[in-house]
Amino acid sequence: MASPDGMPRAIAKRLPLYHQSLAKLRKQGKCTVSSKELSKEVGVEATMIRKDMAFFGELGKRGVGYNVELLYRTIGRKLNLDQHWETVIVGVGKMAAALVEFNCLYGRNFRIVAAFNPEPALQNHTMVEHLPVQPLSFLPSFAKDNDIKIAILATTAAQAQMSANTIVQANIRSILNFSPVEICVPEDLKVINDIITTEMQILACYLDGMKNNQK
The missing domain is CATH 1.10.10.10 (Winged helix-like DNA-binding domain superfamily/Winged helix DNA-binding domain)
Structure with missing residues (x-):
């Protein structure tokens, strides 16, 4: 693409x-x-x-x-490095926390400003690192008020598509997807999938090729 x-x-x-x-x-x-x-x-x-x-x-x-x-x-x-982009993260697990911490240290012109919980029944999550966690249903109004253009998706496989649907409703135009599945979104919305298991399989393929070359 x-x-x-x-x-x-x-x-x-x-x-x-x-x-x-x-x-x-x-x-x-x-x-x-x-x-x-x-x-x-x-x-x-x-x-x-x-x-x-x-x-x-x-x-x-x-x-x-x-x-x-x-x-x-x-x-x-x-790369639009002369602009500063405010970003949201959807997910409250360990992956989300690690991404928020990494952003705080190395984010440069990208800043995660809010976290959203895709599972309202789990009320024990009140913070992801330094960010207060809001219900996912609040995302559309937050995105509109803060002109959010980028969302990071860091949910479980079961929560991924439902969360992506809410991101679409919020009129956010790009998603960095760390969930373990690919998501379906409109064609005019940009998605970059960073599925760790897939990347590990690619590495394993390279290693297999290196092993064969050494024979």
């Missing part, structure tokens, strides 16, 4: 890696970087980097490389 401006998702997933490496190079005082040098930093083939950068137009010069500052700022604008 591509972004609204036509950027393939595969490129979008690599942009944060490029931006982090460019930030490091800026601190080191480097003015230019070649695709080969950047390849060593991010673990992406140099030819792939050049193809990715071509999406932004003529940013590099043959034999010279890319201007570090220009590329850093260009990718930063694409």
Whole structure:
């Protein structure tokens, strides 16, 4: 799936890696970087980097490389790092607590501002880390009042689709899904699935390939 401006998702997933490496190079005082040098930093083939950068137009010069500052700022604008995004989390378990704690430490321009409980019968959860927990039914009004554009879904499999339906009703346009199942939402709503068991299976597949290559 591509972004609204036509950027393939595969490129979008690599942009944060490029931006982090460019930030490091800026601190080191480097003015230019070649695709080969950047390849060593991010673990992406140099030819792939050049193809990715071509999406932004003529940013590099043959034999010279890319201007570090220009590329850093260009990718930063694409990642909307000049904006601050208030986010909500749906879920009250250990996964939700870990995500809130991580956001507090490394969130940069993303800030989780509220937590919502998808199971009203469980009233023993009053806080997720520092956040007070509200009933999921409060989400639509909260999202409208606070202009929430992003929701993090960290529920059980049984709660995931019902919670996603409420997120849709709240007119939130993007979901980062940490629940263990994929969810069904309208086509115009962006979902990124981060299903840990699936990622572990992919790693196991890579390990199997490495084992076969060593025979």
